[in-house]
Amino acid sequence: MEMEDGRTLDLRRITIRLDQATRDGDMELHLLTNLPKEMAGAIEIADLYRSAGASRRRFNNSHSGSTRNSRRWDIKAALFGFCVGLLSYNLLATVVASLRAVHGEKKVDEEVSGYLIANDVRMNAPGLDVMVEAEEWTARYGGLSAEEMAIVMLTLARHVDLRRLPKAKPG
Secondary structure (H helix, E strand, O other): OEOOOOOEOOOEEEEEEOOOOOOOOOOEEEEEEOOOOOOOOHHHHHHHHHHHHHHHHHHHHHOOOOOHHHHHHHHHHHHHHHHHHHHHHHHHHHHHHHHHHHHOHHHHHHHEOHHHHHHHHHHHHHHHHHHOOHHHHHHHHOOOOHHHHHHHHHHHHOOOOHHHOEOOOOO
């Protein structure tokens, strides 16, 4: 798929064959993903979609007394929340992967707190928003390829003092 800026986006189509038809009578669902096969297989993606659908149905059922119009907005809000959570998880996973690549998987997994990484981002983001305009972020990082951004992430990870992010000791 070609993007507006001329870059190509590689997509996979995953087909889920259903045991029971949907409300519209469909026996198949088709999902598009940009996740490479090495990162997530078709079954994993289908399971994630299915679990998201189950969450959506539970959310829907809990609001069964709502009017049809407000339920539609509730679904949109829930989907938006799910997407924000997924994006946040991917961001944290990218940061942790960069730290692992620089400092070693074992050290990061055993000694670094994901909670403290997320909290550090939460605490520092407002200050960065005041000090650096959005246009400056876009100009600096917006045009980078995945490979170039990986180099930036690894360079930044080299400057992280892991002692500031200690995992809590049990007990």
